[in-house]
Amino acid sequence: MGALGALVGRRQFLRTGMTGLLVISLPRWAVARPSLDEAIRTFTGGAAVLDGRVRLDLPPLVENGNAVGITVAAESPMTTDDHVRRIAIFNEKNPEANVVVFHLGPRSGRATVSTRIRLATSQVVVAVAEMSDGSFWSSRASAIVTLAACIEDLL
Template sequence: MRTMKPGRSGTVDRRRVLAGTAGSVLALALRPAAAAQPRTETTESAIRRFAGDNPIRPGRVSLDLPPLVENGNTVPLSISVESPMTQADHVRRIGVFNERNPQPNVVTLHLRPGAGRAQVATRIRLADTQRITAIAEMSDGTYWSASADAIVTLAACLEG
Protein backbone atom coordinates (compact mmCIF):
# COMPACT_ATOMS: atom_id res chain seq x y z
CA MET A 1 0.00 0.00 0.00
CA ARG A 2 1.14 3.51 -0.64
CA THR A 3 1.64 5.88 2.23
CA MET A 4 -0.39 9.04 2.40
CA LYS A 5 1.44 12.21 1.44
CA PRO A 6 0.38 15.63 2.69
CA GLY A 7 -2.12 17.22 0.34
CA ARG A 8 -3.09 13.97 -1.42
CA SER A 9 -6.53 12.52 -0.96
CA GLY A 10 -7.82 9.12 -1.94
CA THR A 11 -4.85 7.09 -0.74
CA VAL A 12 -4.81 5.01 2.41
CA ASP A 13 -2.11 4.96 5.06
CA ARG A 14 -1.47 1.38 6.19
CA ARG A 15 -0.68 2.51 9.75
CA ARG A 16 -4.05 4.24 10.04
CA VAL A 17 -5.89 1.16 8.79
CA LEU A 18 -4.03 -1.11 11.21
CA ALA A 19 -4.55 1.32 14.10
CA GLY A 20 -8.25 1.57 13.31
CA THR A 21 -8.62 -2.18 13.12
CA ALA A 22 -6.74 -2.68 16.39
CA GLY A 23 -8.91 -0.02 18.03
CA SER A 24 -12.10 -1.73 16.88
CA VAL A 25 -10.92 -5.10 18.16
CA LEU A 26 -9.91 -3.56 21.50
CA ALA A 27 -13.28 -1.78 21.81
CA LEU A 28 -15.12 -5.05 21.23
CA ALA A 29 -12.93 -6.89 23.72
CA LEU A 30 -13.45 -4.28 26.45
CA ARG A 31 -17.25 -4.15 26.16
CA PRO A 32 -19.20 -5.22 29.24
CA ALA A 33 -20.27 -8.87 29.48
CA ALA A 34 -22.72 -9.79 26.78
CA ALA A 35 -26.39 -9.68 27.63
CA ALA A 36 -28.85 -12.16 26.22
CA GLN A 37 -30.87 -11.00 23.25
CA PRO A 38 -34.53 -10.32 24.04
CA ARG A 39 -36.97 -13.14 23.34
CA THR A 40 -39.10 -12.72 20.24
CA GLU A 41 -42.07 -14.57 21.80
CA THR A 42 -42.83 -17.00 24.60
CA THR A 43 -42.30 -20.72 24.20
CA GLU A 44 -45.99 -21.32 24.82
CA SER A 45 -47.05 -18.94 22.03
CA ALA A 46 -44.55 -20.52 19.61
CA ILE A 47 -45.93 -23.97 20.41
CA ARG A 48 -49.51 -22.71 19.94
CA ARG A 49 -48.51 -21.19 16.61
CA PHE A 50 -47.20 -24.64 15.62
CA ALA A 51 -50.04 -26.82 17.00
CA GLY A 52 -52.95 -24.41 17.34
CA ASP A 53 -55.40 -25.39 20.07
CA ASN A 54 -54.90 -29.11 19.43
CA PRO A 55 -53.98 -31.25 22.43
CA ILE A 56 -50.35 -32.32 22.60
CA ARG A 57 -49.83 -35.78 24.10
CA PRO A 58 -46.61 -37.20 25.49
CA GLY A 59 -45.26 -40.23 23.63
CA ARG A 60 -44.30 -41.49 20.16
CA VAL A 61 -41.43 -38.95 20.05
CA SER A 62 -37.90 -39.71 21.25
CA LEU A 63 -35.60 -36.77 21.91
CA ASP A 64 -31.91 -37.45 22.48
CA LEU A 65 -30.00 -34.51 23.95
CA PRO A 66 -26.96 -34.66 26.25
CA PRO A 67 -27.97 -33.83 29.84
CA LEU A 68 -24.72 -31.91 30.43
CA VAL A 69 -23.44 -29.63 27.66
CA GLU A 70 -19.97 -28.14 27.95
CA ASN A 71 -20.40 -25.70 25.06
CA GLY A 72 -23.82 -24.35 24.06
CA ASN A 73 -22.58 -23.40 20.59
CA THR A 74 -22.85 -26.93 19.23
CA VAL A 75 -25.25 -29.29 20.98
CA PRO A 76 -26.07 -32.63 19.30
CA LEU A 77 -29.78 -33.32 19.04
CA SER A 78 -31.59 -36.27 17.51
CA ILE A 79 -35.32 -36.85 17.21
CA SER A 80 -37.21 -39.92 16.11
CA VAL A 81 -40.95 -40.47 15.90
CA GLU A 82 -42.74 -43.83 15.96
CA SER A 83 -44.41 -43.94 12.56
CA PRO A 84 -44.56 -46.38 9.64
CA MET A 85 -44.18 -43.35 7.32
CA THR A 86 -46.84 -44.66 4.93
CA GLN A 87 -49.27 -42.50 2.99
CA ALA A 88 -51.97 -43.29 5.58
CA ASP A 89 -49.79 -42.80 8.71
CA HIS A 90 -46.81 -40.47 8.63
CA VAL A 91 -45.20 -37.51 10.33
CA ARG A 92 -45.99 -34.18 8.66
CA ARG A 93 -43.83 -31.88 10.77
CA ILE A 94 -41.53 -31.86 13.76
CA GLY A 95 -41.06 -28.64 15.72
CA VAL A 96 -38.27 -28.12 18.24
CA PHE A 97 -38.78 -25.51 20.96
CA ASN A 98 -36.67 -24.13 23.81
CA GLU A 99 -37.15 -21.99 26.91
CA ARG A 100 -34.27 -19.51 26.85
CA ASN A 101 -32.88 -18.89 23.36
CA PRO A 102 -33.74 -15.57 21.66
CA GLN A 103 -36.13 -17.44 19.35
CA PRO A 104 -38.19 -20.20 20.99
CA ASN A 105 -38.75 -22.18 17.76
CA VAL A 106 -35.36 -23.75 17.04
CA VAL A 107 -36.42 -25.54 13.86
CA THR A 108 -39.46 -26.90 12.04
CA LEU A 109 -38.82 -29.96 9.90
CA HIS A 110 -41.27 -31.04 7.19
CA LEU A 111 -41.45 -34.74 6.33
CA ARG A 112 -43.29 -36.82 3.72
CA PRO A 113 -44.25 -40.49 3.57
CA GLY A 114 -41.37 -41.17 1.19
CA ALA A 115 -38.85 -40.18 3.87
CA GLY A 116 -38.65 -43.80 5.02
CA ARG A 117 -38.06 -43.02 8.70
CA ALA A 118 -39.11 -40.12 10.87
CA GLN A 119 -35.64 -39.54 12.26
CA VAL A 120 -33.40 -36.47 12.19
CA ALA A 121 -30.10 -35.49 13.76
CA THR A 122 -28.54 -32.05 13.90
CA ARG A 123 -26.70 -29.64 16.16
CA ILE A 124 -28.29 -26.62 17.81
CA ARG A 125 -27.18 -23.66 19.92
CA LEU A 126 -28.39 -23.25 23.48
CA ALA A 127 -28.24 -19.93 25.30
CA ASP A 128 -28.41 -21.41 28.78
CA THR A 129 -29.53 -24.37 30.86
CA GLN A 130 -33.04 -25.16 29.66
CA ARG A 131 -35.70 -27.63 28.55
CA ILE A 132 -35.99 -28.61 24.89
CA THR A 133 -39.31 -29.90 23.54
CA ALA A 134 -39.93 -31.72 20.26
CA ILE A 135 -43.49 -31.91 18.92
CA ALA A 136 -44.53 -34.10 16.00
CA GLU A 137 -47.63 -33.44 13.92
CA MET A 138 -49.00 -36.68 12.49
CA SER A 139 -50.99 -37.14 9.27
CA ASP A 140 -54.14 -37.84 11.32
CA GLY A 141 -53.88 -34.39 12.94
CA THR A 142 -52.64 -35.58 16.34
CA TYR A 143 -49.65 -34.03 18.11
CA TRP A 144 -47.11 -35.97 20.18
CA SER A 145 -44.17 -34.69 22.19
CA ALA A 146 -41.06 -35.38 24.24
CA SER A 147 -38.88 -33.07 26.33
CA ALA A 148 -35.33 -33.16 27.66
CA ASP A 149 -33.34 -30.92 29.98
CA ALA A 150 -29.81 -29.77 29.23
CA ILE A 151 -27.42 -28.12 31.66
CA VAL A 152 -25.19 -25.74 29.69
CA THR A 153 -21.86 -24.70 31.25
CA LEU A 154 -20.76 -22.29 28.48
CA ALA A 155 -23.73 -20.43 26.98
CA ALA A 156 -24.29 -19.57 23.32
CA CYS A 157 -26.76 -17.25 21.54
CA LEU A 158 -25.46 -14.15 23.30
CA GLU A 159 -24.57 -10.81 21.78
CA GLY A 160 -21.00 -9.83 21.55
Protein backbone atom coordinates in the same frame (compact mmCIF):
# COMPACT_ATOMS: atom_id res chain seq x y z
CA MET B 1 -31.24 18.18 -20.70
CA GLY B 2 -28.77 15.24 -20.89
CA ALA B 3 -26.84 13.92 -17.88
CA LEU B 4 -27.45 17.05 -15.80
CA GLY B 5 -31.24 16.68 -16.20
CA ALA B 6 -31.10 13.03 -15.21
CA LEU B 7 -29.01 13.89 -12.14
CA VAL B 8 -31.44 16.60 -11.04
CA GLY B 9 -34.32 14.19 -11.61
CA ARG B 10 -32.73 11.57 -9.38
CA ARG B 11 -31.94 14.11 -6.69
CA GLN B 12 -35.49 15.42 -6.77
CA PHE B 13 -36.81 11.87 -6.56
CA LEU B 14 -34.63 11.08 -3.57
CA ARG B 15 -35.54 14.36 -1.88
CA THR B 16 -39.29 13.85 -2.28
CA GLY B 17 -39.33 10.05 -2.02
CA MET B 18 -37.41 9.90 1.26
CA THR B 19 -39.66 12.37 3.08
CA GLY B 20 -42.37 9.74 3.60
CA LEU B 21 -39.97 7.02 4.69
CA LEU B 22 -39.62 6.41 8.41
CA VAL B 23 -37.50 3.53 9.59
CA ILE B 24 -37.86 2.34 13.14
CA SER B 25 -35.20 0.01 14.45
CA LEU B 26 -35.91 -1.40 17.88
CA PRO B 27 -33.23 -3.15 19.87
CA ARG B 28 -33.59 -6.93 19.80
CA TRP B 29 -34.45 -7.04 23.51
CA ALA B 30 -37.36 -4.63 22.96
CA VAL B 31 -39.16 -7.07 20.66
CA ALA B 32 -41.27 -9.53 22.65
CA ARG B 33 -40.14 -13.14 22.38
CA PRO B 34 -42.97 -15.67 22.48
CA SER B 35 -42.85 -18.06 25.40
CA LEU B 36 -42.15 -21.74 24.83
CA ASP B 37 -45.84 -22.58 25.23
CA GLU B 38 -46.90 -19.78 22.85
CA ALA B 39 -44.48 -20.97 20.17
CA ILE B 40 -45.76 -24.55 20.46
CA ARG B 41 -49.38 -23.33 20.40
CA THR B 42 -48.65 -21.40 17.18
CA PHE B 43 -47.12 -24.51 15.58
CA THR B 44 -50.07 -26.73 16.55
CA GLY B 45 -52.76 -24.16 15.83
CA GLY B 46 -53.94 -24.54 19.42
CA ALA B 47 -54.48 -28.32 19.18
CA ALA B 48 -53.72 -30.51 22.18
CA VAL B 49 -50.19 -31.92 22.40
CA LEU B 50 -49.87 -35.42 23.84
CA ASP B 51 -46.80 -36.90 25.51
CA GLY B 52 -45.24 -39.91 23.84
CA ARG B 53 -44.50 -41.31 20.35
CA VAL B 54 -41.52 -38.90 20.13
CA ARG B 55 -38.00 -39.49 21.44
CA LEU B 56 -35.75 -36.46 21.93
CA ASP B 57 -32.06 -37.24 22.38
CA LEU B 58 -30.24 -34.29 23.92
CA PRO B 59 -27.14 -34.57 26.10
CA PRO B 60 -28.07 -33.75 29.72
CA LEU B 61 -24.72 -31.99 30.27
CA VAL B 62 -23.39 -29.77 27.48
CA GLU B 63 -19.87 -28.43 27.72
CA ASN B 64 -20.24 -25.87 24.92
CA GLY B 65 -23.65 -24.47 23.89
CA ASN B 66 -22.45 -23.35 20.45
CA ALA B 67 -23.07 -26.72 18.75
CA VAL B 68 -25.27 -29.19 20.59
CA GLY B 69 -26.15 -32.40 18.76
CA ILE B 70 -29.82 -33.29 18.91
CA THR B 71 -31.84 -36.17 17.41
CA VAL B 72 -35.62 -36.51 17.26
CA ALA B 73 -37.36 -39.75 16.31
CA ALA B 74 -41.12 -40.23 16.06
CA GLU B 75 -42.89 -43.59 16.14
CA SER B 76 -44.58 -44.02 12.77
CA PRO B 77 -44.72 -46.67 10.03
CA MET B 78 -44.28 -43.82 7.50
CA THR B 79 -46.94 -45.17 5.14
CA THR B 80 -49.29 -43.12 2.99
CA ASP B 81 -52.06 -43.44 5.59
CA ASP B 82 -49.91 -43.06 8.71
CA HIS B 83 -46.85 -40.82 8.62
CA VAL B 84 -45.21 -37.82 10.26
CA ARG B 85 -45.84 -34.50 8.48
CA ARG B 86 -43.60 -32.18 10.51
CA ILE B 87 -41.17 -32.28 13.40
CA ALA B 88 -40.45 -29.02 15.19
CA ILE B 89 -37.88 -28.20 17.86
CA PHE B 90 -38.46 -25.43 20.40
CA ASN B 91 -36.37 -24.06 23.26
CA GLU B 92 -37.09 -22.28 26.49
CA LYS B 93 -34.46 -19.51 26.76
CA ASN B 94 -32.76 -18.79 23.42
CA PRO B 95 -33.50 -15.45 21.73
CA GLU B 96 -35.85 -17.29 19.35
CA ALA B 97 -38.26 -19.92 20.69
CA ASN B 98 -38.53 -21.73 17.32
CA VAL B 99 -35.38 -23.63 16.43
CA VAL B 100 -36.32 -25.57 13.28
CA VAL B 101 -39.21 -27.31 11.51
CA PHE B 102 -38.57 -30.41 9.40
CA HIS B 103 -41.17 -31.37 6.76
CA LEU B 104 -41.53 -35.11 6.18
CA GLY B 105 -43.73 -37.44 4.20
CA PRO B 106 -44.30 -41.16 3.65
CA ARG B 107 -41.34 -41.31 1.26
CA SER B 108 -38.96 -40.11 4.00
CA GLY B 109 -38.54 -43.71 5.11
CA ARG B 110 -37.97 -42.97 8.80
CA ALA B 111 -39.26 -40.20 11.01
CA THR B 112 -35.83 -39.36 12.41
CA VAL B 113 -34.02 -36.03 12.13
CA SER B 114 -30.68 -34.85 13.51
CA THR B 115 -29.12 -31.43 13.68
CA ARG B 116 -26.95 -29.18 15.83
CA ILE B 117 -28.42 -26.26 17.71
CA ARG B 118 -27.11 -23.41 19.86
CA LEU B 119 -28.20 -23.21 23.47
CA ALA B 120 -27.95 -19.85 25.19
CA THR B 121 -27.96 -21.35 28.67
CA SER B 122 -29.24 -24.34 30.64
CA GLN B 123 -32.83 -24.92 29.53
CA VAL B 124 -35.61 -27.21 28.36
CA VAL B 125 -35.85 -28.26 24.71
CA VAL B 126 -39.12 -29.61 23.28
CA ALA B 127 -39.71 -31.65 20.11
CA VAL B 128 -43.23 -31.80 18.65
CA ALA B 129 -44.29 -34.12 15.82
CA GLU B 130 -47.41 -33.58 13.72
CA MET B 131 -48.89 -36.84 12.44
CA SER B 132 -50.91 -37.34 9.27
CA ASP B 133 -54.08 -37.79 11.34
CA GLY B 134 -53.65 -34.25 12.72
CA SER B 135 -52.51 -35.30 16.19
CA PHE B 136 -49.47 -33.76 17.88
CA TRP B 137 -47.03 -35.69 20.08
CA SER B 138 -44.07 -34.36 22.04
CA SER B 139 -41.04 -35.04 24.18
CA ARG B 140 -39.04 -32.75 26.47
CA ALA B 141 -35.44 -32.83 27.63
CA SER B 142 -33.35 -30.60 29.86
CA ALA B 143 -29.73 -29.66 29.26
CA ILE B 144 -27.26 -28.05 31.61
CA VAL B 145 -24.91 -25.82 29.59
CA THR B 146 -21.53 -24.97 31.13
CA LEU B 147 -20.38 -22.55 28.39
CA ALA B 148 -23.36 -20.64 27.00
CA ALA B 149 -23.94 -19.51 23.42
CA CYS B 150 -26.11 -16.61 22.12
CA ILE B 151 -25.43 -14.57 25.27
CA GLU B 152 -25.14 -11.22 23.48
CA ASP B 153 -28.88 -11.34 22.76
CA LEU B 154 -29.81 -12.14 26.35
CA LEU B 155 -28.11 -9.11 27.90
